[in-house]
Amino acid sequence: MNILRSYKRTRFFLWVNITGLAIGLAVSIMLILFVVNELSYDKHFANSERIVRLITVWEGKDQTTNYAINMRKAYTELPAKIPGVETAVQLYRRGTLEVTREKERFQNVRTLCVDPEFFNVFQMTFVEGNAQTALDNTNSIVLTRRQADIIFGDSHSAINQILKISDQDYTVSAVVENLPANTHFSFDALLPMQSISHWMEGMQGLEFLTYYLISPDASPGDVRIAIEKEYSSITAAFGEAFNAKIYGKTDKLTDVYLHSDGFSGNIGRMGDIRLVWLLSGLSLFILLLAVSNFINLFIAQGETRMREIGIRKTNGAAIADIVRQFFSEVSGIVLIAFIIGVILTIILAPYFSELIHREIDMAQLWNPSFILSAIGLFIMTVVSSAFYPALYLSRFSPLDILGKRIRFSKRRLMVGVVIFQSIITIVLVSFIMIVNSQTNYLKNIPLGYNPENVVTVPLNRTIYNSFDAIRQELLSVPEIKQVSAAQHTFGGGYSGQRISLLDNKEERHGIGEYRIMPGICELMELQLLEGDFFKENAPDSVNQIVLNEAAVKMLGLSYPVAGKSVMYTGGITEIVGVAKDFCYAFPADKIEPMALSKTSGGNLIYIRFREGTDRKEAIEKTLAVFHQFDPDFILNSTWSEDIYTGKFETFTTTSKVITLASLLSIFIAMLGLVAIHLYTTVRRTKEIGIRRINGANSSSIFNLLTGDIVKWIVIAGIVAVPIIYYMATNMLNEYSNHTSLNWTMFVIPILIQCIIAILATSGVTLWALHQNPVNALKKE
Incomplete structure (x- = not known):
């Protein structure tokens, strides 16, 4: 290959160039593909630019919270009052349900209830059935292709088949294509909103996600303002009941995934714009490292080609010929690096997807924007690398070149x-x-409860109706320590209620709520500050709650609190105890007021196993008990410890990505540093020889050759410290609970960089020290 022959004497530099650039490109391409995928959410819907989602802003005395859920009136009343609204739809999360086909059971079927206009707002491809009739019948059910294949084997066989959910029969009316992964909500099955009409009277609060399709001839900005104004008037009375200001704001559909601040209650996916910015920055940094390495090494090698340039010009070559030669050589090398980079991307993308827990769509490689960006990067790299030997060195006279007067x-x-x-x-x-x-x-922040060895199991109707008997059977298992039930998952979502003091009923406060059965507080090992937790023999007719410290502080109550009464959900309720604040949301956030209310039944059973119990064995013994009451019961268990650990997923993922990026950056930088150090050391061979003949020992020469590197890194550290401080301070200040910066976070990275640089270049230095100084002085 002509390129390889041209660089026969400097093949080390050539392969360092190709390797560094290829790795940098591969990593950058993967990061860019992820960013492109994150930015593409919901844009696949035909009318995505005309769809908006409604947000409920709850502005209380103590805090302001944005909810993606709204009142039912946002659908039943609002659209008719806004001329620019073409249609509207609401979604209600039924959860992950158990679906039965004859005697077969299918767990974790993600189910949404939707209004008939769903397919007008979100246009989808129908495999079977059609959008006009899919949701006409109260007992219709629409499946995705994936779920239809799971239950029936194929989509065609699913049509008109009967499925049972909570003892209710539903007929499959249609099958739709699976939603793409880059959609902010997801489902396996759709039910008509009429199927829960018997619940509607009790759903007068914030329950539904609301989307509006704006007319094509209307101004989106004006319509959004009108929606927000009208919804604010609808929620005014509702807000007064909570002594809060409740109003609306809207998000564009394409902004929901990354930019919306509306808490959606786990109904769909929410992205993290900080992760997008982080990976965008990392991709830029790594790309700059790789390209700067490539350019620097090519420029450094420029003078090694001076004799060749002088001979070619002496033999009649014009400057244009030399320019063409260098540009063709560099283009070929960059092309090789690009090809290797793309191949590495294809090979490593699945592993990277697993690392960041996101799907990377490789089809984005053929996105016109991505292709144009790649072409632009290719041209920039070639021009930047070739301009020095091609346009600068080629201008010198061959006599000056061959006479070494330059x-x-x-x-x-x-x-x-x-x-x-x-x-x-x-x-x-x-x-x-x-x-x-x-x-x-x-x-290390005190959690306030103990999630270890606790498992939660969602119950079907059969198990729910037999709870007391199942509880006794479970307690007879030696490995099981405690059993209770609740309607909420500790560490998961919560309900919203209102609370006020008896002597100031008008000042109502919003408060979170976990509905629990007696025994849960002891099972989860909540810490009691005063009073008692719920007693099993307490009559259900007595309204009782347990408050956390944040709730007591919000109400302005003075201790002792136990025994006092408050207005809670519209009735007089006794505070039986106060629990120490426990972390039920994200640990970095401030703990908000929470009430634990007593319920007579729960759809989640909690089981605490004794310490040292093997998880697999625990599940097997638990399932054996459930099968005594329901032989076909499927145990869909969740460990409380996993829920808590999952709250750190973003930090863990970020740490892994930064660690990987740092290792690659160090590797790319060290490749270039070794090559540059080898190049400069070779140029100083005569100097080293003279110093050694004059009595310089190896250590002094080693210090001479490595001293510059350490000096450069120290200068880099001085520049990096304020950058680190600024970026880290901004990042940490986003969290209510955060660590503090200390000097080790600034100094240790500089020391690590120095050590790595010295180790990386010491081989070259030792090689120079082992050369015979006499031979070095004989060289030209």
């Missing part, structure tokens, strides 16, 4: 690149330490 100094450029690369790697290593420090800090 002197070059590229030291400033090389130093600049090394410092630039060191700044990036120091910043990344610092962020590894900061993210890990924040994660450890949050994990």
Whole structure:
């Protein structure tokens, strides 16, 4: 290959260039594909630019919260009052249900109840059936292709078949294509909203997600303002009942996934714009490292081609010929690096998807925007790398070149690149330490309850009706310590209620609520500050609650609190106890007021196993008990410890990504540093030989050759420290609970970079020290 022959004497530099650029490109492409995928959410819907989602803003005395759920009136009353609204639809999350076909049971079927206009707003492809009749019947059910294949084997066989949900029969009326992964909500089955009409009277609060399709001839901005104004008037009376200001605001559908601040209650996916910015920055940093390495090394090698340039010009070559030669060579090398980079991307993308818990759509490689960006990057890399030998060195006279009357100094450029690369790697290593420090800090915050060895199991109707008997059977299992039930998952979502003091009923406060049965507080090992938890023999007719410390503080109550009464959900309720604040949301956030209310039944059974019990064995013994009451029961268990651990997923993912990016950055930077160090050391061979003949020992020469590297990294560290401080402070201040910065987070990364740089270049230095100084002085 002509390119390889041209670089026969500097193949080490050539392969360092190709390797560094290929790795940098592969990583950058993967990160860019992820970012492109995150930014593409919901854009596949035909009318995505005309669809908006309604947000309920709850502005109380103590805090303001945005909810993606709204009142039913946002659908039944509002659209008729806004001329620019073409149609509207609401979604209600039924949860992950058990679906039965004859004697077969299928767990975790994600089910939404929707209004008939659903397919007018969200246009979908029908495999079987049609949009006009799919939701006409109260007992209709629409399945996705995936769910139809699971239950019936194929989509065609599903039509008109009967499925049972909670003892109610539903007929499959249609099958639709699976929603793409880049959709902010998801489902396996759709039920008509009429199927829960018997619940509607009790659903007068915030329950439904609401979407509006704006008419094509209307101004989206004006219509959104009108929707927000009208919804605010609808919620005015509702807000007065809570002594809160409740109003509406809207989000564009394409902004929901990344930019909406409306809490959606686990009805769909929510992205993290911070992760998008992080990965965008990492992709840019790594790409800059790889490209700057590539350019720097090519420029550094420029003068090694001076004799070749002089001979070619002596033999009649024009400047245009030399320019063409260098540009063709560099283009070929960059093309090789690009091809290797794309191949590495295809190979490594599945592993990267698993690392970040996101799906990477490889089809984005053929996206016109991505292709144009790749072409632009290719041209920039080629021009930047080839301009020095092609356009600068080729201008010199062949007599000056062959007579060695030209002197070059590229030291400033090389130093600049090394410092630039060191700044990036120091910043990344610092962020590894900061993210890990924040994660450890949050994990060490007192949780307020004990999630270890606790499993929750959702109940079907048969098990629910036999709860007392099942509880006794479970307690007879030696490995089981405690059993109770609740309607909420500790560490999961909660309901909203209102609370006020008896002597100030008009000042109502919003408060979270967990509805629990007696025994749950003891099972979860909540810490009691005063009073008691619920007693099993207490009459159900007595309204009782347990408050956390934040709720007591919000109400302004003075201790002792137990025995006092408050207005809760419209009735007089006794406070029987106060629990120490426990972390039920994200650990980095402030703990908000919470009430634990007593319920007579729960759809989630809680089981605490004794310490040391194997999870697999625990599940097997639990399932054996359930099968005594329902032989076909499927145990769909969740461990409380996993719920808590999952709250750190973002930090864990961020740490893994930054760690990987840092390692790759260090590797790419060290490749270039080794090559540059080898190049500069070879140029100083005569100097080293003279110093050794004059009595310099190996250690002094080693210090001489490595001293510059350490100096450059220290300079990089000085520049990096304020960058790290600014970025880390902004990141940590986003959280109510956060760690503090200390000097180790700034100094240790600089030391690590120095050590790695010295180790990486010491091989070259030792090689130079083992050369015979006499031979070095004989060279030209």
